[in-house]
Amino acid sequence: xxxxxxxxxxxxxxxxxxxxxxxxxxxxxxxxxxxxxxxxxxxxxxxxxxxxxxxxxxxxxxxxxxxxxxxxxxxxxxxxxxxxxxxxxxxxxxxxxxxxxxxxxxxxxxxxxxxxxxxxxxxxxxxxxxxxxxxxxxxxxxxxxxxxxxxxxxxxxxxxxxxxxxxxxxxxxxxxxxxxxxxxxxxxxxxxxxxxxxxxxxxxxxxxxxxxxxxxxxxxxxxxxxxxxxxxxxxxxxxxxxxxxxxxxxx
Amino acid sequence: xxxxxxxxxxxxxxxxxxxxxxxxxxxxxxxxxxxxxxxxxxxxxxxxxxxxxxxxxxxxxxxxxxxxxxxxxxxxxxxxxxxxxxxxxxxxxxxxxxxxxxxxxxxxxxxxxxxxxxxxxxxxxxxxxxxxxxxxxxxxxxxxxxxxxxxxxxxxxxxxxxxxxxxxxxxxxxxxxxxxxxxxxxxxxxxxxxxxxxxxxxxxxxxxxxxxxxxxxxxxxxxxxxxxxxxxxxxxxxxxxxxxxxxxxxx
DNA sequence: CGCCCTATCCCCATTTCTGGGGATAGGGCG
DNA sequence: CGCCCTATCCCCAGAAATGGGGATAGGGCG
Numbered sequence: 001x002x003x004x005x006x007x008x009x010x011x012x013x014x015x016x017x018x019x020x021x022x023x024x025x026x027x028x029x030x031x032x033x034x035x036x037x038x039x040x041x042x043x044x045x046x047x048x049x050x051x052x053x054x055x056x057x058x059x060x061x062x063x064x065x066x067x068x069x070x071x072x073x074x075x076x077x078x079x080x081x082x083x084x085x086x087x088x089x090x091x092x093x094x095x096x097x098x099x100x101x102x103x104x105x106x107x108x109x110x111x112x113x114x115x116x117x118x119x120x121x122x123x124x125x126x127x128x129x130x131x132x133x134x135x136x137x138x139x140x141x142x143x144x145x146x147x148x149x150x151x152x153x154x155x156x157x158x159x160x161x162x163x164x165x166x167x168x169x170x171x172x173x174x175x176x177x178x179x180x181x182x183x184x185x186x187x188x189x190x191x192x193x194x195x196x197x198x199x200x201x202x203x204x205x206x207x208x209x210x211x212x213x214x215x216x217x218x219x220x221x222x223x224x225x226x227x228x229x230x231x232x233x234x235x236x237x238x239x240x241x242x243x244x245x246x247x248x249x250x251x
Numbered sequence: 252x253x254x255x256x257x258x259x260x261x262x263x264x265x266x267x268x269x270x271x272x273x274x275x276x277x278x279x280x281x282x283x284x285x286x287x288x289x290x291x292x293x294x295x296x297x298x299x300x301x302x303x304x305x306x307x308x309x310x311x312x313x314x315x316x317x318x319x320x321x322x323x324x325x326x327x328x329x330x331x332x333x334x335x336x337x338x339x340x341x342x343x344x345x346x347x348x349x350x351x352x353x354x355x356x357x358x359x360x361x362x363x364x365x366x367x368x369x370x371x372x373x374x375x376x377x378x379x380x381x382x383x384x385x386x387x388x389x390x391x392x393x394x395x396x397x398x399x400x401x402x403x404x405x406x407x408x409x410x411x412x413x414x415x416x417x418x419x420x421x422x423x424x425x426x427x428x429x430x431x432x433x434x435x436x437x438x439x440x441x442x443x444x445x446x447x448x449x450x451x452x453x454x455x456x457x458x459x460x461x462x463x464x465x466x467x468x469x470x471x472x473x474x475x476x477x478x479x480x481x482x483x484x485x486x487x488x489x490x491x492x493x494x495x496x497x498x499x500x501x502x
Numbered sequence: 503c504g505c506c507c508t509a510t511c512c513c514c515a516t517t518t519c520t521g522g523g524g525a526t527a528g529g530g531c532g
Numbered sequence: 533c534g535c536c537c538t539a540t541c542c543c544c545a546g547a548a549a550t551g552g553g554g555a556t557a558g559g560g561c562g
Contacts, residue, residue, distance in 0.1 A: 007258070010405065047492070049436075056497040087431065087492075090379040091416045102430070128341040129380045135492035154261060157412065158405055165342045174339070174496060176354055184508060197483035199548065213510055219550075220508095229518095230549080232448035232499075234482045235489065239496050241353045245338060246298040246329040246386055248486055435538060450518065464540055470520075471538095480548095481519080 006155050009036045013159055017166040026166055027060045030138075033159055034062075038149030039140035041120065044163055046136040047083040049075050057134065058167045063141075067118035074111075081108040086127035086137045092157045094148055095123045122148045126160030130168070131245050132238065138164045180240040181224040190217040192243045195234040257406050260287045264410055268417040277417055278311045281389075284410055285313075289400030290391035292371065295414055297387040298334040300326050308385065309418045314392075318369035325362075332359040337378035337388045343408045345399055346374045373399045377411030381419075382491040383431030389415045431491045432475040441468040443494050446485040 013036075016029035026044075034042040043061035050059060050072065061068070077083070085093065085101040093101065095112070102108075123141030138160035142148055183191065193203040200218070204211040218230060225236050237243045267280035277295075285293040294312035301310060301323060312319070328334070336344065336352040344352065346363075353359075374392030389411035393399055400407075434442060444454040451469070455462040469481060476487050488494045 014405075056495075056501065084430075087382045088425070089416065090381050090419065091412045127381075129382055129492060130341050130378075131338045131380055131386060131492075132489050132496045133492060134495045134498075135382060154265075154409055158409055161342050161408065161412070165340065168341065176351070180354075186509065194480075195482050195486050197478055197480040199480075201548085209509090210511055212512060215549075216510080222550090227448050228550085229445075229448040229450070231445050231482050231485045235446050235485055235496070235499055238486065238489065239500075241335060241339075244330065244335050245486070245490050246334065248483070249385065249490075250300045250329045437539065452518085460539090461541055463542060466519075467540080473520090479520085 006152060009033060010155055010158060012036075014162060017162055020166055020170060023058070023060055023167070023170060026163065026170060027062075030060065030163055031062055034140055037140065037152045037156055037159070038142075039123075039156070040143045040146065041123075041141040042139065043141070044136075044138040044160075044167055045077070046134040047078055047080070047086075048134050049077045051075055056171065058136070058171050060167065064119045067115060067120055070114060070118065076111065081111060082123070082125050082139065083135075083137065086125050087129070087135055089127060092124055092126040092153065092160060094153075095125070116144050119144055121146055124148055124153055124156050124160075126157055126164070128161065128164040132174075133168075136164060174239065177240065183221050183224060183237070183242060184217075187217045187221040187224075188237075188242055190214050191221050191233060191237050192247060194218060194230055195237070195243060195248050257403060260284060261406055261409060265413060268413055271417055271421060274309070274311055274418070274421060277414065277421060278313075281311065281414055282313055285391055288391065288403045288407055288410070289393075290374075290407070291394045291397065292374075292392040293390065294392070295387075295389040295411075295418055296328070297385045298329055298331075298337075299385050300328045309387070309422050311418065315370045318366060318371055321365060321369065327362065332362060333374070333376050333390065334386075334388065337376050338380070338386055340378060343375055343377040343404065343411060345404075346376070367395050370395055372397055375399055375404055375407050375411075377408055377415070379412065379415040383429075384425070387415060434472050434475060434488070434493055435468075438468045438472040438475075439488075439493060441465050442472050442484060442488050443498055445469060445481055446488070446494060446499050 013029060013033040017026060020026040020029060030042045030044065034040070041061070041063050043063055045059040045061065046057045048057045050057065071080070081098055081102065081104060082095060085098045088101040098104065121142050121144040123139050125137050125139040128136045128138065140156050140160065189207060190203055193206060198206065200211045200214040203214045207214070218233070222228070222230065222233050225233055227233050227236060238245070264280060264284040268277060271277040271280060281293045281295065285291070292312070292314050294314055296310040296312065297308045299308045301308065322331070332349055332353060332355060333346060336349045339352040349355070372393050372395040374390050376388050376390040378386070378388050380386045391407050391411065440458060441454055444457060449457070451462045451465040454465045458465070473479070473481070473484050476484055478484050478487060489496070
């Protein structure tokens with residue numbers, strides 16, 4: 001009775017993932033659930049160049065070694081077509097749908113062919129994007145020549161999403177900084193418009209102040225954060241939630 | 252037998268959402284599935300200022316009229332605490348968890364209190380973020396005094412994610428060629444150090460280039476994003492996941 | 503009352519960023 | 533081969549940001 005076993009699989013994985021306190025714990029849980037769902041491989045990864053990236057980037061997988069070597073030699077972490085496709089949707093997709101999401105180049109087709117030659121056939125990828133963090137995904141794949149277990153794709157969607165969040169937790173998601181500086185309302189106004197790309201003169205017009213006053217507010221905000229430049233001030237205020245991406249981009 | 256009815260609800264909703272060709276179709280499907288899951292209200296929305304935003308922004312909901320009027324009068328689409336919290340996680344969260352995700356200001360607490368007074372109690376929000384597009388979410392809420400149906404949260408996670416993607420499809424997903432800008436490796440290096448607060452001279456020393464080359468790379472990055480200032484360039488690159496908070500703050 | 507904070511405005515000099523122009527070299531692709 | 537992209541370097545002038553100084557006014561608190 002597949003219906004019943006699907007939810008049993010989910011509950012078991014959620015329990016393991018919730019208890020996981022290391023990447024190894026999570027890897028083991030993912031290896032088991034992949035098999036249970038009818039997949040052969042999994043890969044939970046940030047879409048970065050692992051040769052250049054440091055410690056904070058996550059990559060947990062059980063892909064064949066020769067595929068991984070080939071992938072890394074070409075530094076495909078950023079440009080892999082499946083990774084690129086995952087930036088065009090908010091829910092999971094089978095790899096057969098990739099050409100509907102992005103325009104495939106000849107190089108992309110070659111990458112997919114080489115994966116097939118090295119044992120990775122079709123798959124299902126669950127995107128995970130949190131603003132301010134590297135984009136990522138959790139993929140489940142079948143060996144070359146096998147079929148994706150279509151009935152279990154909703155379960156794979158849930159599992160992939162939950163696994164990525166567990167990885168964020170284990171590897172240290174940003175924590176709320178109780179000691180972060182606060183800004184006055186006026187300082188925050190000026191920081192928000194600066195982050196929108198306005199000059200002091202423009203902000204002065206918008207808020208009905210003199211240009212020097214705007215300069216002063218931004219200087220005082222920088223001093224509270226002890227940063228030398230406005231670019232890092234904007235980043236810090238974003239990180240602390242004093243301003244939000246939506247607020248910045250609003251028209 | 253709740254286990255059985257949960258997956259029955261999911262399959263029914265997926266069928267309706269897949270067939271939906273208008274926002275009204277999707278709204279009807281969401282209204283039904285919300286009740287079936289044990290919620291009283293739903294709201295699928297882009298996090299924009301609806302007074303100013305245009306045609307591409309989606310908002311489908313069945314909230315009480317006086318709450319909506321209050322919400323819009325204060326233009327909370329971009330600064331609502333639940334919306335802001337959804338930018339700090341990749342999976343859904345109950346509103347009780349919002350203080351773990353963002354720092355609540357006195358204004359935020361007032362917003363949550365007023366929602367409660369107008370009939371909206373607790374809820375569960377599923378974030379949806381596609382790089383290069385406005386952030387959004389699909390929320391399910393219970394009336395003041397009622398409990399969130401915890402057993403159905405995995406189902407709400409699936410439903411919310413699927414509904415948001417259906418809304419994207421109905422309202423015209425972007426074309427294959429419309430992708431967030433990309434930066435060359437060198438441009439990204441310079442953007443990252445700029446976002447860390449370094450001057451061109453400093454970046455030049457760090458990367459072993461001339462100061463003019465650094466200026467050029469940053470100019471070209473601004474041109475790719477079509478933004479006039481470095482502050483907003485840093486914000487955009489963060490939003491799209493090209494650089495991350497951990498990249499910037501890492502030593 | 504004095505002190506501190508916030509908001510507002512002004513001045514100066516220097517550094518940094520922005521727009522605009524020029525150039526070379528190497529690699530990939532049609 | 534020509535074209536485009538990437539990386540690198542240079543020049544100029546003007547706008548914008550940064551550091552540093554000055555000031556007033558109003559409100560809250562000990």
